[in-house]
Amino acid sequence: MFRFLLCLLIAAGFSQAIQAQAPLSPPEKCATMFMDSSLRAKYPQLGTLNDFERQLQLKMIDIKKRMASSRQTTTVITIPIIVHVVHNGEAVGVGRNISAAQVQSQLITLNEDYRRKPGTRGFNENPVGADIEIEFCLATIDRQGNTMAEPGIDRYNGNRANWTINDIDGVLKPSTYWDPDKYYNVWVVDINDPTVNGQLLGYAQFPSQSNLPGIPANGPASTDGVAIYYRAFGNAEKGTFPVLQAPYNLGRTLTHETGHWLGLRHIWGDANCGDDFCADTPPQASASSGCPVGRISCGSTNMVQNYMDYSNDACTNIFTQNQKARIRAVMEISPRRNTLLSSNVCGTLVASRPVSNFQANTRRVLLGGQVRFTDISSGFPTKWEWTFEGGTPSTSTEQNPVVTYNQPGKFTVTLVTSNALGQSDPLVRTQYIEVLNQGLCADVTNFSGTRTVIPEPGGRGYLAGQNSKRTQAVSEYFDNSLSxxxxSGASLRFGVAKAAQGAATESVVTVTVWNGRGFQGGPGAILGQKDVPLRVILDDVTNNRPTTVTFDRNVPLFGLPYHIGVTLPYAAGDTVALVTSKNGESLFATAWRQNQRGDWLRYADSLGINVAHDVAGRIGMKPSVQVAASSLFINPGEVVTLNASGASxxxxxxxxxxxALGAQVIAQPTRTTSYTVSGSGVDLCTAQATIQVYVRSGTVTANNPQVEPALTVTPNPSEGQMVVSFSSPLKGALTLAVRNVNGVEVVRQSYQKTGDTFEQQLNLHSAAGGIYFVEIRIGEQVFRKRVVKN
Known part of the structure; x- marks a missing residue:
């Protein structure tokens, strides 16, 4: 849905003094994909860019058909803007506290570009250019329904000279934004961020996708809009504005960023000859700089004049018909874009009798679940009267109430709003909320049929386990249709478990949870993992029972599809295989396998076999108690750290x-021992969890120290502050690194190890919650430890 587009980066060393009027350095490459990935990692419920593209492309096809048959609506869309002028106490019209005239010059330019009107020097007259049929107006009515003294301008003293990206999105925007359902928020601010080598011209947030779950109140809704560097906001040809600097002084930065805010991609597709999903923009190898008219790359003449390239302001002059179709599609399908069309904050009336309207974060809810209703009424109501059939509460006078539904059925919601000028007509939506007859905690499985273990066709081993074709992993797909x-855990029935003769007793099988965002719904990123001792699986197979797993933490699903399965290491001759249904007993092609090359394939597609794995998941809308140990196998006399989560x-x-109390305890068992933790203080799906710590035979004394290298990280899981300890006779240059589950290095530090032990504090507070791998590299040897950041 959303993404941040950090665009037009300015090279390091650029003077920040207002009086220094040297031209801006050429822009650096945009950090678009990196920031988009960061945002989606923080809010996975946003879905992927592909999720957004699929729905957008379908709507574009419909719009293009209407345009071709002359049935396309020609009504001009008007979008209201509120410009937050962020200053450091300067007088109005001085420095960062830019004048109303500079704001007006920017608005005129924006309308010229989106309506294909000739500008001061004949801009926008490209013969293949499109009139987007969108206009922008400065809001004349504030959030309380009062007439604004300065239309469209909200001056804000931030009491600081400049702002980093993190501070803009983490502090400035959430404390100053106006309702994005009614206003297009634009922050004009002095952006200076050392992570992008200094000044940044601007960045935008992609529109949301209408069929995904609601956005957290303090998430993208409070950052939706565009941030623009104050020295690139406005048009120097429409007035005297000393702070503006060439070559980005003609107002095209806001045109570019507004294009992102309306769903347009960079014209080069953020890749060499990449795809911007608009067929009438020729492919090009990279961003342009300056005005290289006639530039040829990717076998065609590049459209360097397109507003979504990085050409100078004086060069850009075109949107295309496909870009128009894309923008118009966004205005139809994106929740916080289409509600702008009825906000009516650019009118001359301060208020009128309200017209009631609302939306819900979901219209299908589980038994006992909650629905958040958001008022989007026009006319600036001051009073709200809600009626919720089947809900608790059954009535409310809050503007945005949260309602719990404890009985199944389809229920009506009614809203009446009022202000000093009168009361609205009742808005009645019948059978608006559907409450499903399924609870907030459940066990789910696709398995139904005859338990069997199928041999690998044409080879040795097993279809759902280790085999001669070296299948790397197997998984079962869950559509999570109830969101x-x-x-919290899983149950997997193994039909085969063998340990190689003389193999170590510490072999493990890794149970893994992936999201369902891979190719064609296959496994994507790893969401959670848990090592299960092979000895446990051997015992479970002998006693004809499933192997149950409690994960180290509640694995986040975000209401989206997921996979549960196992990875299959080929070591020491160990063998495991999952139980499946018989071929043909499953109709939904839910079984997947990862071949030796790493490609995920459905059994039905690659083998012509339709089965389901005997796998179940323990899912919930409430947390469960989880437990983790710093080590599963220890020597007698050693200590192990136990961590619990999910309760208070x-x-x-x-x-x-x-x-006996607390989220973290230390255990020092003398023999293999089970530890049980019980949680309370919050509403839980499962209030108890058990973990077993295995104690090796033999003794460890001060005269017989352990000489094998040992890497420990405590606490694990943690909130981000942890201690890395490494014991080994190895000495010399040591590298401490942390990687995420995709192998991307997020921390790298260098040290000199001079003794047998190494210990270092590690801070992952700024990292998103999830699974990481702590890596110690010394000489040619590498040691890794999996950790969980809550």
């Missing part, structure tokens, strides 16, 4: 514990 938010109060049972 459950988390997975924890009590423990088991021998050798440092305490």
């Amino acid at each position: 459950y938010s988390n997975l 109060i924890f009590s423990w049972s088991g021998t050798g514990l440092s305490s």
Whole structure:
């Protein structure tokens, strides 16, 4: 849905003094994809860019058909703008506190570009250019329904000279934004961020996708809009504005960023000869700079005059017909874009009798679930009267109430709003909310049929396990049609488990949860993992019972599809295989496997076999108690750290514990021991979890120290602050790194190890919650430890 587009980066060393009027350095490459990935990692419920593209392309096809048959609506869309002028106490019209005339010059330019009107020097007259049929107006009515003294301008003293990107999105925007359902928010601010080598001309946030779950209140809704560097906002040809600097002084930065805000991609597709999903923009190898008219790359003449390239302001002069179709599609399908059309804040009336309107974050809810209703009424109501059939509460006078539904059925919602000028007509939406007869905690499986273990066709081994074709992993797909938010555990039935003769007793099988955003719905990124000792699976197979797993933390599902399965290491001759249904007993092609090349394939597509794995997930809309240990296997006398999560109060049972209470305890078992933790203080799906710590045979004394290298990270899981300890006789240059599940390095530090032990504090507070791998590299040897950041 959303994405941040950090565009037109200015090279390091550019003077920040207002009186220094040297031209801006050429722009650096935009950090678009990096920031988009960061945003989607923080809010996975946004879906992927592909999710957004699929729906957008379908709507574009419809719009193009209407345009071709002359049935396309020609009504000009008007979007209201509120410009937040962020200053440091300067007088109006001085420095960062730009004048109303400079704001007006920018608005005129924006309308020239989106309506294909000739500008001061004949801009926008490209013969293949499109009139987007969108105009922008400065809001004349504020959030309270009052007439604004300066139309469209909200002056804000930020009490600082400049702002980093993190501070803009984390502090400035959330504290100053106006309702994005009614206003297009534009922040004009002195952006100076060392992570992008200094000044940044601007960045925008992509529109949201209408069929995805609601956005957190403090998430993208409070950052929706565009931030523009104050020295690139306005048009120097429409007045005297000393702060503006060439070659970005003609107002095209806001035209470019508004294009992103309306769903346009960079014309080069952010890749060498990439795709911007508009067929009438020729492919090009990279961003342009200056005005290289006639530039040829990717086998065609580049459209360097397009507003979505990086050419100088004086060069750009065109949007295309496909870009128009894309923008118009966004205005139809994106929630916070289409509601702008009825906001009526550019009119001359301060208020009128309200017209009631609302939206819900979901219209299908589980039994006992909650729905958040958002008022989007026009006319600036001051009073709200809601009626919720089947809901608790059944009535409300809040503007944006949250309602719980405890009985199944389809229910009506009614809203009446009023202000000093009168009351609206009732808005009645019948059977608007559907409450499903399924609870907030559930077990889910696709398996139904005859339990069997199928041999690998044409080879040795098993279809759903280790085999001669070296299948790397197998998984079962779950569509999560009821939008459950988390997975606390799983149950997997193995039909085969063998340990190689003489193999170590510490072999493990890794149970893995992936999201369902891979190719054609296959496994994508890893959401959670848990190592299960092979000895446990051997015992479960012998006793004909499934193997149950409690994950280290509640695995976030975000209401989206996911996979549960196992990875299959080929070591020491160990063998495992999952139970499946018989071929043909499953009709939904939910079984997947990862071949030796790493490609994920459906069994039905690659083998012509339609089965389901005997796998179940414990899912919920409420948390469950989870438990993790710093080590599963220890020597006698060693200690292990146990961490619990999911509740607010924890009590423990088991021998050798440092305490019976708390989220983290230390255990020092003398033999293999099970530890159980019980949670309370919050509403839980599962209030208890158990973990077993295996104690090796033999003794460890001070005269017989452990000489094998050992890497530990405590606490694990943690909130981000942890200690890395590494014991080894190896000495010399040591590298400490942290990688995410995709192998991307997020931390890298260098040290000199001079003794047998190395210990270092590690801070991952700024990292998103999830699974990471701590890596110690010394000489040619590498040691890794999996950690969980809550």
